[in-house]
Structure formats: C-alpha cells, structure tokens
Amino acid sequence: MPLPPDNFNPPVGQAIQLSRGLRRILAPNPSPMTYRGTNTYLVGERDIAVIDPGPLSESHLDAILSALLPSQRISHIIVTHTHLDHSPLAKPLSERCGAPIYAFGGPESGRSEIMQRLVQNGLRSGGEGIDLAFRPDIEVEDKDLIEGEDWAFEVIHTPGHLGNHIALGWGELCFTADHVMGWASSLVSPPDGDLTDFMQACQDLRARPWSVFHPGHGAPVTDPAARIDWLIQHRLSRETGILRALEDGHATAHDLAKRIYTETPASLLGAAERNVFAHLIDLSNRSLVVPTQELSETSEFNLLA
Secondary structure (H helix, E strand, O other), rough: OOOOOOOOOEEEEOOOHHHHHHHHEEEOOOOOEEEOOOOEEEOOOEEEEEOOOOOOOOHHHHHHHHHOOOOEEEEEOOOOEEEEOOOOHHHHHHHHOEEEEEEEEOOOOOOHHHHHHHHOOOOOOOOOEEEOOOOOOEEEOEEEEEOOOOOEEEEEEOOOOOOOOEEEOOOOOOEEEEOOOOOOOOOOOOOOOHHHHHHHHHHHHHOOOOOEEEEEOOOEEOHHHHHHHHHHHHHHHHHHHHHHHHOOEEEEEEHHHHOOOOOOHHHHHHHHHHHHHHHHHHOOOOOOOOEEEOOOOEEEEEOOO
C-alpha cells in the first residue's frame, strides 16, 4: 500500500469541521517526526472533549479556546500518550477551563516487563521527547468508557509506540493517535516503545469494523483495514530484512540500520536504529535471534540456529 499523496496541509490554528460534532485543529509544530503538526480534536456539540491538546504553545492554547462557541465548554481533556507533541498543553488548558485530564497514566505506565528490565540496566529513551512531568487527573484502563453529554469513547489500550498509548473508539470512528497514521509508519523506540506490543495492538484494532481512523498526525485514514494490513506487512518485511542481514554474521542494531535503511536521511538514522533494536528485542523474545552478551542497545545479535 503506497503512501497517500502529500497533500495534507490544513491551515494552522483553525478549527476544521470534519463531521457533525467533530473538529480538528492543527498545532504549529511541523517536523520530520510530526509531519504537518499534531492534530488536536474537539468532539461534541455543547460539552467538548479535547483529544491531545498538543505541545506547549500559547498560540495553540488560544486556538483551542477560540474555537469554542458561547454555548460550549470544555468538559474533558483526553491525552492519548505522553510524547511532548501530544500532552504538555493539557495542564495549561485544564487550568484555563477547569476540565479534568484523562489518560492511561504517567510516562512509564504500560511499559512491558522486558522494557522495565532494560531501563533497570541503564537503557534510556531515544530522544523522542517524553513528557516526564505528566500526570492525569483521572487514569483510564482498557475498555473503560469516557462519556460526555452527547458522545462516549471506548478506551482501547494500544501500547507499542508508547506503553501508555490509547486509542479512542467513537462508534465506527477511531482516534488512533500515533499507532496508525496514513503518512508514515509509527516509531517504535525502546524502552518506551515495544514492537511485540505494537503488533498485538495492530491485530486488536484490525479485528474491529472501523470506517475511518483519525490519527495524531496527517489526514484521516479512510480504509483502516488496508492500512493496518500494510503496517503489519511493513514490519514483517523489516523483520525479514534483519534476519537476512544476520545471515552474514553477528551485527548490532546500528550496523543493521545502516545496511537496511539505505534511503533514510542521515538525520533519521537514529530513529531507524531504535526501530531495528525494537525488532531485535521482539525476535529475541521469539527465539529467532540471540544477543552475544546481556541485552542492550549496543549488543551484537546472531541468528539462533
């Protein structure tokens, strides 16, 4: 499935009506990792849920508040995960409007057992930008309902991109944040990201008959099943590339990234290396590869005969 045309370029800071009771505001934080910027969603007719307030930006805070009609108020602030492009504005927005903040938990919530061990052994985040100070007012769990006056979201725990990542089901629509996007595949970077969890969450989402995904970055995904199938196949092809490269002998994640991501700009090779490391951890869990020393980001890996 090829990437869609690069024609998503809405005006920054303007509330765009997507459907009844649903608007999107683009935050002013474009980058190679955020595409045009973070999508903040406003859901509801009177009591408004704000999904992913976005980065710490006074202009974006003003844009969210300015989008409210006189008859509207923000009743819920929902954070899908604690990367710096999604969660930091939640607290200033809550202080301005008085609405509570909902999320799966703090930045370490939902982290898998193997990632906890890696952290204990010294592995640090890969520079993707974690909102370490974030704490929700109300913690939610998988299958919880977050309800407003004329809307209700099903919480779907979708770890992988980040352990505390959630999607929000709203009828046949799903707000998938950074787990499924149309413009790029999701970054999975240990110890915050876990590929085993990511693939399972993809399968869980795939089992549902969604009509459209509204992602954290980029345009709506209008064929959710096809996009998830592509993401799964994309990861499986990366896995195949890693296993074939290891047929030539042991290698580190850094070595493999340079050999496999031949068309990736140098500025993104660090992220590619973390992706490869995520695959190596998953392959190690499945007894397909083995590190030559204690598992770490600098470990050399061999195929397991």
